Amino acid sequence: MGDHHHGPAKGISRWLFTTNHKDIGTMYLWFSFAMFILGGAFAMIIRAELFQPGMQLVDPAFFNQMTTLHGLVMVFGAIMPSFVGLANWMIPMMIGAPDMALPRMNNWSFWILPPAFLLLASTLFMEGGAPAFGWTFYAPLSTTYAPPSVTIFIFCIHVLGLSSIMGSINIIATVMNMRAPGMTYMKMPLFVWTWLITAFLLVAVMPVLAGAVTMMLMDIHFGTSFFSAAGGGDPVLFQHIFWFFGHPEVYIIILPAFGVVSQIIPAFSRKPLFGYDSMVYATASIAFLSFIVWAHHMYTVGMPIAGELFFMYATMLIAVPTGVKVFNWISTMWRGALTFETPMLFCMGFLVLFTIGGFTGLMLSIAPSDFQYHDSYFVVAHFHYVMVAGAVFSMTAAVYYWLPKWCGRMYNETMGKTHFWISFIGFNLTFFPQHFVGLAGMPRRIPDYALQFADFNMMSSIGAFIYGASQILFLYNVIATIVSGKPTSEEKVWDGAEGLEWTVPTPAPYHTFETPPKIDPAHAHS
Amino acid sequence: MSNPTSTEYEKYYVPEQSKMAVMATIGLILSIFGAASVMNDKTFGDGITSGSWTILIVGLFWFMAVLFAWFRQAIRENIAGMNSAQLKKSYVLGMFWFIFSEVMFFFAFFGALFYVRTLVGPWLAGEGEGGRMNGLLWEGFEYNWPMALTPQEAVGGAASQPIANNGSFTSAETTMAFSDAAAWYKWLPLWNTIILLSSSFTCHLAHMGILDGNKKKFNLWLGITVALGFIFICVQFYEYYEAYAHFGLTLNSGIYGSTFFMLTGFHGFHVFMGMTMLAIQLMRSLKGHFTADDHFGFEASSWYWHFVDVVWVFLFLFVYIL
Numbered sequence: 001m002g003d004h005h006h007g008p009a010k011g012i013s014r015w016l017f018t019t020n021h022k023d024i025g026t027m028y029l030w031f032s033f034a035m036f037i038l039g040g041a042f043a044m045i046i047r048a049e050l051f052q053p054g055m056q057l058v059d060p061a062f063f064n065q066m067t068t069l070h071g072l073v074m075v076f077g078a079i080m081p082s083f084v085g086l087a088n089w090m091i092p093m094m095i096g097a098p099d100m101a102l103p104r105m106n107n108w109s110f111w112i113l114p115p116a117f118l119l120l121a122s123t124l125f126m127e128g129g130a131p132a133f134g135w136t137f138y139a140p141l142s143t144t145y146a147p148p149s150v151t152i153f154i155f156c157i158h159v160l161g162l163s164s165i166m167g168s169i170n171i172i173a174t175v176m177n178m179r180a181p182g183m184t185y186m187k188m189p190l191f192v193w194t195w196l197i198t199a200f201l202l203v204a205v206m207p208v209l210a211g212a213v214t215m216m217l218m219d220i221h222f223g224t225s226f227f228s229a230a231g232g233g234d235p236v237l238f239q240h241i242f243w244f245f246g247h248p249e250v251y252i253i254i255l256p257a258f259g260v261v262s263q264i265i266p267a268f269s270r271k272p273l274f275g276y277d278s279m280v281y282a283t284a285s286i287a288f289l290s291f292i293v294w295a296h297h298m299y300t301v302g303m304p305i306a307g308e309l310f311f312m313y314a315t316m317l318i319a320v321p322t323g324v325k326v327f328n329w330i331s332t333m334w335r336g337a338l339t340f341e342t343p344m345l346f347c348m349g350f351l352v353l354f355t356i357g358g359f360t361g362l363m364l365s366i367a368p369s370d371f372q373y374h375d376s377y378f379v380v381a382h383f384h385y386v387m388v389a390g391a392v393f394s395m396t397a398a399v400y401y402w403l404p405k406w407c408g409r410m411y412n413e414t415m416g417k418t419h420f421w422i423s424f425i426g427f428n429l430t431f432f433p434q435h436f437v438g439l440a441g442m443p444r445r446i447p448d449y450a451l452q453f454a455d456f457n458m459m460s461s462i463g464a465f466i467y468g469a470s471q472i473l474f475l476y477n478v479i480a481t482i483v484s485g486k487p488t489s490e491e492k493v494w495d496g497a498e499g500l501e502w503t504v505p506t507p508a509p510y511h512t513f514e515t516p517p518k519i520d521p522a523h524a525h526s
Numbered sequence: 527m528s529n530p531t532s533t534e535y536e537k538y539y540v541p542e543q544s545k546m547a548v549m550a551t552i553g554l555i556l557s558i559f560g561a562a563s564v565m566n567d568k569t570f571g572d573g574i575t576s577g578s579w580t581i582l583i584v585g586l587f588w589f590m591a592v593l594f595a596w597f598r599q600a601i602r603e604n605i606a607g608m609n610s611a612q613l614k615k616s617y618v619l620g621m622f623w624f625i626f627s628e629v630m631f632f633f634a635f636f637g638a639l640f641y642v643r644t645l646v647g648p649w650l651a652g653e654g655e656g657g658r659m660n661g662l663l664w665e666g667f668e669y670n671w672p673m674a675l676t677p678q679e680a681v682g683g684a685a686s687q688p689i690a691n692n693g694s695f696t697s698a699e700t701t702m703a704f705s706d707a708a709a710w711y712k713w714l715p716l717w718n719t720i721i722l723l724s725s726s727f728t729c730h731l732a733h734m735g736i737l738d739g740n741k742k743k744f745n746l747w748l749g750i751t752v753a754l755g756f757i758f759i760c761v762q763f764y765e766y767y768e769a770y771a772h773f774g775l776t777l778n779s780g781i782y783g784s785t786f787f788m789l790t791g792f793h794g795f796h797v798f799m800g801m802t803m804l805a806i807q808l809m810r811s812l813k814g815h816f817t818a819d820d821h822f823g824f825e826a827s828s829w830y831w832h833f834v835d836v837v838w839v840f841l842f843l844f845v846y847i848l
Binding site for chain 1: 544548558627638689847
């Protein structure tokens with residue numbers, strides 16, 4: 001022990017036993033991409049079944065397992081771990097820390113994920129099939145009428161929660177305790193700010209989710225009646241607890257995406273971020289509001305009118321800080337020296353499409369209108385605009401933006417731009433028509449539909465196959481870059497990029513900032 | 527140290543490779559797979575198989591062994607002087623936010639209790655905005671807390687209830703609520719409250735002792751704290767025994783039994799964890815691990831102890847008294 005300056009260990013033990021934030025970040029990123037492909041494969045099965053009306057390929061029970069696993073794998077396996085991976089890689093480098101605050105626990109947060117998802121995926125082969133009650137697992141579908149695999153599912157959720165809580169505690173401790181001297185809170189890059197707030201949300205709501213699945217477990221196996229009216233409980237109680245977790249959860253997914261976009265747009269506008277302070281306050285406001293809007297997912301369950309009104313107005317309030325963010329990003333670009341490399345293109349896609357998703361969110365927030373939209377394909381279109389075009393596009397932008405710093409090689413720009421345009425067209429072809437079929441009354445989570453929805457659904461399916469295929473181009477581009485991309489050793493890969501991560505050598509050495517860097521007090525945040 | 531600037535900013539100790547994480551993962555995954563198998567055997571199978579028990583028990587022991595080794599390593603690093611002041615602050619932050627996550631876990635169960643008591647109960651009895659439909663489903667159900675008759679019993683049992691069910695729920699003959707003012711001294715929750723509140727006080731006295739460097743005082747009061755925690759758990763077990771054996775109060779006693787056992791059960795489990803943590807600190811103290819200015823293991827455990835104490839105050843108020 002003592003004062004070592006080792007590079008990485010050799011072989012598999014480097015990855016199994018590592019305490020290095022970059023190794024752990026890399027594992028998170030590859031794992032989340034694998035889950036993205038797995039969840040995407042489930043989506044392809046869904047879209048293939050919906051290509052035409054009538055029963056085509058799979059039986060309805062299996063279709064329900066696909067919608068359930070697609071949602072669970074994408075939310076808990078793809079999007080969340082991908083941003084945790086990014087946090088691991090970038091936060092220590094952005095605040096001038098030698099590593100994460102608690103490196104061994106960091107490794108544990110990662111390593112419990114793969115076996116948990118392996119267990120979850122293995123339920124497909126269990127008797128009774130995989131969970132088929134939707135990713136929101138409403139009781140009593142998930143209790144009285146659940147397949148035996150629900151027990152495995154519950155424990156997997158516990159493990160995923162454990163991983164998220166440990167990861168978040170690590171991020172909070174890192175940001176609060178490991179900033180280089182002079183790196184004050186209001187000088188931190190916005191990606192660090194959004195992750196600090198996200199981590200707080202995670203520590204606050206993952207235990208509530210653990211409580212919800214524990215009540216399910218007790219109802220299923222030990223005769224309690226939390227979600228059974230016959231014993232004095234209430235199935236709607238489940239929805240309240242679930243969405244008390246679930247609504248902050250959607251901000252847990254999107255806030256780091258906001259952070260990424262707030263790093264990339266200034267870099268390619270060659271201007272500092274417009275309204276940094278207001279960005280921080282807007283993020284905090286969104287986080288606060290996320291705790292008091294959960295029942296807008298439940299307008300149709302028969303809440304008292306006062307409840308409907310409260311949750312409606314509180315939800316609409318979120319448009320204010322979100323609007324602040326969107327206007328700040330646009331103002332950042334105003335009169336900037338703009339160029340549109342692949343990361344910037346994905347951010348542009350994010351900006352346009354996330355705003356559309358935000359507006360459909362406003363439509364859904366109006367309780368009387370929601371009575372029509374509820375559980376229709378309009379909702380599916382809405383949340384894919386914010387989840388895919390919001391979170392996944394910004395994550396993709398982040399990979400293109402920082403990949404040269406990570407591996408010291410430049411990706412193929414033409415291929416990157418091609419990936420963007422195919423993704424953009426495929427995505428919109430998939431989800432834009434879903435607004436129309438949803439408003440016309442097509443319910444979500446069904447394997448068959450009425451004839452008048454046939455054309456739009458066929459467009460959706462073709463779009464989904466295009467979007468899915470474009471991710472293979474992405475995978476190829478990333479691997480080709482790592483293996484044989486054009487080497488670059490410039491510290492600042494992008495001429496407009498600001499921040500401490502661009503002051504270290506390229507590729508980033510195994511250990512950065514073993515002693516803290518000097519922060520120029522005059523220099524504003526990046 | 528080789529680095530010239532390290533004098534002005536203490537070097538943060540980043541541990542070398544560690545097998546702990548992967549070993550702990552093996553234990554954790556075996557435990558959850560075993561637990562899920564045991565429960566599925568019980569509910570959906572033909573009784574629990576010995577294979578399921580074996581996986582669960584091996585997993586739990588494996589997991590505890592890894593935790594022991596992991597903490598031992600962290601303690602040895604601290605004794606070897608590898609932890610800078612900055613690293614110690616990371617541990618403080620870690621413990622604080624861990625306790626916060628525990629608060630939120632209890633929040634879910636208290637939230638369920640409040641929701642059921644203020645909204646669901648009256649609705650099931652046909653009152654209020656949610657009462658229109660329920661009044662038809664559970665005709666004759668009258669709401670009071672603690673629940674004297676479950677909705678199922680009100681309509682004549684599981685067979686005659688109008689909607690699907692997942693079991694039969696029979697209310698308790700006697701509840702844990704405070705009922706007999708003349709025999710207050712026979713009411714166990716009151717004694718448990720006194721025991722647990724005093725244990726928080728003795729824990730604080732122990733803390734005062736170590737801050738003065740008075741190890742004897744520290745060991746004495748810490749020992750008393752652990753003993754009080756143990757007595758609390760024993761009384762709680764006796765209360766559960768009474769509930770099952772004499773009161774007819776079980777997990778199946780409708781929502782009253784569900785919330786009662788889940789809240790007090792998880793609290794009791796946390797008391798057990800806190801007591802174990804403090805007992806380990808006592809053993810460490812006897813081995814001479816602590817000094818007046820370095821005793822974080824004890825401090826973290828004591829914060830946890832005060833936390834379970836505060837949870838009990840809320841439990842006593844909202845589960846037993848009100």
